[in-house]
Amino acid sequence: MSGDIKAVGKPSTAEPSALCGVRMHINGHLVETEVESRLLLSDFLRSRAGLSGTHIGCEQGVCGACTVLLDGAAVRSCLMLAVQADGCAIRTVEGLAGDELSGVQRAFHEKHGMQCGFCTPGFLMTVTALAERTERPCAAEVADHLAGNLCRCTGYRNIRAAVSAALDERFGLEGA
Amino acid sequence: MKPPPFDYALAESVEDAVRLLADTEREAKVLAGGQSLIPMLNMRLARPAVLVDITRIEDLRAIRVEHGHLHIGAGMRQSTVLSTPEARQGWPLLTAAIEHIGHPQIRNRGTVCGSLVHHDPAAELPAVAVALDARMTAAGPRGTRTIAAEDFFVGMFQTALEPDELLTEVVFPPLAGEGYAFEEIQRTHGDFATVGVAVHLSKPARIVFCGVGSTPVRVTSPEELDPHGDVHASAAYRRDAAKALLERAMEKAAKR
Numbered sequence: 001m002s003g004d005i006k007a008v009g010k011p012s013t014a015e016p017s018a019l020c021g022v023r024m025h026i027n028g029h030l031v032e033t034e035v036e037s038r039l040l041l042s043d044f045l046r047s048r049a050g051l052s053g054t055h056i057g058c059e060q061g062v063c064g065a066c067t068v069l070l071d072g073a074a075v076r077s078c079l080m081l082a083v084q085a086d087g088c089a090i091r092t093v094e095g096l097a098g099d100e101l102s103g104v105q106r107a108f109h110e111k112h113g114m115q116c117g118f119c120t121p122g123f124l125m126t127v128t129a130l131a132e133r134t135e136r137p138c139a140a141e142v143a144d145h146l147a148g149n150l151c152r153c154t155g156y157r158n159i160r161a162a163v164s165a166a167l168d169e170r171f172g173l174e175g176a
Numbered sequence: 177m178k179p180p181p182f183d184y185a186l187a188e189s190v191e192d193a194v195r196l197l198a199d200t201e202r203e204a205k206v207l208a209g210g211q212s213l214i215p216m217l218n219m220r221l222a223r224p225a226v227l228v229d230i231t232r233i234e235d236l237r238a239i240r241v242e243h244g245h246l247h248i249g250a251g252m253r254q255s256t257v258l259s260t261p262e263a264r265q266g267w268p269l270l271t272a273a274i275e276h277i278g279h280p281q282i283r284n285r286g287t288v289c290g291s292l293v294h295h296d297p298a299a300e301l302p303a304v305a306v307a308l309d310a311r312m313t314a315a316g317p318r319g320t321r322t323i324a325a326e327d328f329f330v331g332m333f334q335t336a337l338e339p340d341e342l343l344t345e346v347v348f349p350p351l352a353g354e355g356y357a358f359e360e361i362q363r364t365h366g367d368f369a370t371v372g373v374a375v376h377l378s379k380p381a382r383i384v385f386c387g388v389g390s391t392p393v394r395v396t397s398p399e400e401l402d403p404h405g406d407v408h409a410s411a412a413y414r415r416d417a418a419k420a421l422l423e424r425a426m427e428k429a430a431k432r
Contacts, residue, residue: 014188037227040178040179059178060218064279074280075284084229147364
């Protein structure tokens, strides 16, 4: 999806600029606009793209509330410039549900894997990346991924139950 | 907080990047993974006039084995190195250390070369580079040069690179399957290392600590260490931790 997108509005001689054109797909929709160089991807998604589901907790890369999928990989949108996402495909929490909640969302709902909900979008994106693997990731890898998302409310118990349920549903119980 | 204003340039080639870095009128910094630089911008600890993004330079987006040496280009993400079979099999100390870097979400963007150039004294990769006798290739207006790892890490957040030089790749020499281990102690999973050690059972054995000084510290015995104390840990704690980590690492390395 991302390979054939060419940048627009970018100087062809790579000269430094405070304003840059960007062209990216967000939740399947093409977005083409101009951004200040210093605009973080997290702020671009929230205020320019109107997708406020991506939350900002620390702006240091520690908490994971800003996690989005960039070309399928979980990344911290607060540690990316919007301009760096040029030509990429981004998925945010708003893009998970179709006519129904995604399997991961449903698991978090059924296992009540949230309280205030602030960390939840970040967790959903991290877990979606895991659930979209071809093979079930091992427990150590799941734990490693989840360590990158902090929750201040739940104590993680229901979150872990939701993650197990989501992966069980996707992969079956083998390798659990 | 938000980053201060800067101009952004997407370098299309190494020559492009070098030209932009050589501009003496405006301070330029290299942007690769951004996992260290962007937090600094967000906290306004750095205020470069220009950021030179090197991640779309095709020449730098390579990882390859050539004459038995592992070449990792400056554009290679840490997670990509982890999932490269030749790297895991041939240089397991390197991949073991990368697994300690932050979280997968960080490693999906962060680069191996970026971690080396940023040279946080608590970082894992500089210690591994010294333990494995890596060579750094730097490109600049005066040409290309090679810097040995033992000469590369000069001080806290400082390397032997000139401000107008770009690290284009790191090269690890071939290994003979010797025992290895990387051990680290940190407050929480994925946190910065309080103390870490890379052990490579070459002859003689290479033992290199991170987090105990302003650069990686190579020793023959932990008694040689003179760690600093700071808000994260006292000098005494670091000394004790270093001894314990080395014991663990030597035990693991001997079994491999």
